Amino acid sequence: MTEGQLQMIKGNEAVAEAGVRAGCRFFFGYPITPQNELPEYMSGRLSEVGGTFLQAESEVAAINMVYGAAGAGVRVMTSSSSPGISLKQEGISYIAGAELPCVIVNMVRGGPGLGSIQPAQSDYFQSTKGGGHGDYRMVVLAPATLQEMVDLTYEAFDIADRYRNPVMIQGDGVIGQMMEPVAFPPLMDPADLPAKEWATTGRRGRDALNLINSLYLDPDECWAHNRKLAEKYARMEQAEVRYEIDHEDADYFIVAYGTTARIARRSVKDLRDAGHSVGLLRPISLWPFPSKAFEGLAGQARGYLTVEMSLGQMVEDVRLSVDSSTPVEFYGTAGGVMPRHQDITEQMEKLVARTGDNR
């Protein structure tokens, strides 16, 4: 695959290739639909570049192999879909607690339980509010196109290393399964990456021994560790917010991410063609949530319609980000059903009519 040249590729394969380009040479995973092309691609590709692919006995084992490899200082990645991501939560909590960098891909499908294998966004709470135990956060990036997914994945490894923290790429069944033209960034050589002084490589002449650990039996020490993590999360909230606004001067905004944002773009066009002042606010980082985008629209936006492939999860963060007098409405489909652009348009027309815009 030539660097910079556009080529058609499937989403699951694109995110895998982006990881390889970012210097990831270790992948541990377990089969689950709709992300199977990702480990399948990695099984062949990593052997070409001298990396390690291992199909673990479970999602639980896979995330703990990630823990081991990340603690040993290498760039490492795993992927799954909703039920499998649930199984990884224990490991993600340990990874966050021990401050290890890694990238986790979740191609979200309908839930709860075994749910369906079609696209959904119902893992928003799990990924952004800390699906495992304890106070922790991870950067969650939600691409809307395959090019954006490739670029975010490439960057995700840097973010993970910068903060020693897990980063999640949150797609869905559509993002994983569809094909789009993508240009890949250059292939990074892991040998060129800065060494991780804290990694458990064996001492190899080092005086101090390195320890990867999340146990602080003394509550004061554990509290100090939590305060240190909180300071890190505050830095991440400052520096890692990503979002995009179409039609910044609009009166009304649809708020949607990922696949849903693509569908909503069509509604925005139709609504504007019909004379309504409607824009799109698309969070790219689900955590940290782009609250400041809403602050920038305070006094201007007359209402928001949040659209999700869920029963309403991100809408809670939207409500926390706006003045209580600004209406925030929700429209969603769940269980693997995607919203129709006509239905989103109709919902926004109702919101506009109710709040008195007749332009």
Place this chain on the structure above:
Amino acid sequence: MKKVFTRPRALADRPTHYCPGCIHGVAHRMIAQLMDEMELTDRAVGISPVGCAVFAYNYLDCDFQQAAHGRAPAVATGIKRAWPDAFVFAYQGDGDLASIGTAEIIHAASRGENISVVFINNAIYGMTGGQMAPTTLEGQRTTTSPAGRDLKSTGHPMRMTEMLATLPGVAYLARGSCHDVKHIKATERYLRKAFEAQEAGHGFGMVEIVANCPTNWGMSPVESIDWIKENMLPYFPLGEFRTTEEVD
């Protein structure tokens, strides 16, 4: 004067948190001794479990990762794959390895993962206060089997070493005991062979060590040693269960 006994360099010079008479200290010392003799310390990464031995990282003078309950073989796999020339060993108890971590130990063994596992079997959950383990013997009283383990409702004690011996990927398996000097020396030989198997790249090696828990067995250290001989050893026979020619 010739020095005939000294603390291994790989064993930290500090008192352990283990109870009086506990065999963890003996097992740690054997590992440290072998790390010295085989010059492993500088390339070693240990994995400590959930259980009393979670603090093994305080006593062995090498890099360590603390693993989630039962996941040490998966964590060891990640480390070893990243650094194939490192000496990677997991240290696990029977609750960790034989209960919550059965999938991880069986699949690490089945893959022939080139790691060493030290399995401390004292037939009880120590750190959480003496609950029944998969290895608890028939009739043995614990805080969750107060009338003694009933095989009809809780099944039979698991012999993990024998189970793993059915897997073709395994390079070395043995069960030793630390109830007297003779058996400590035999266990040390088993550990050496398991470590040598990893160093030679032969694959997965595990040494089960039949151990005690005077505190949760409700015995003095001396009584616990007698209890090992009378009750543990008849059910958990000692010896080598898998060797490869290269290791022998």
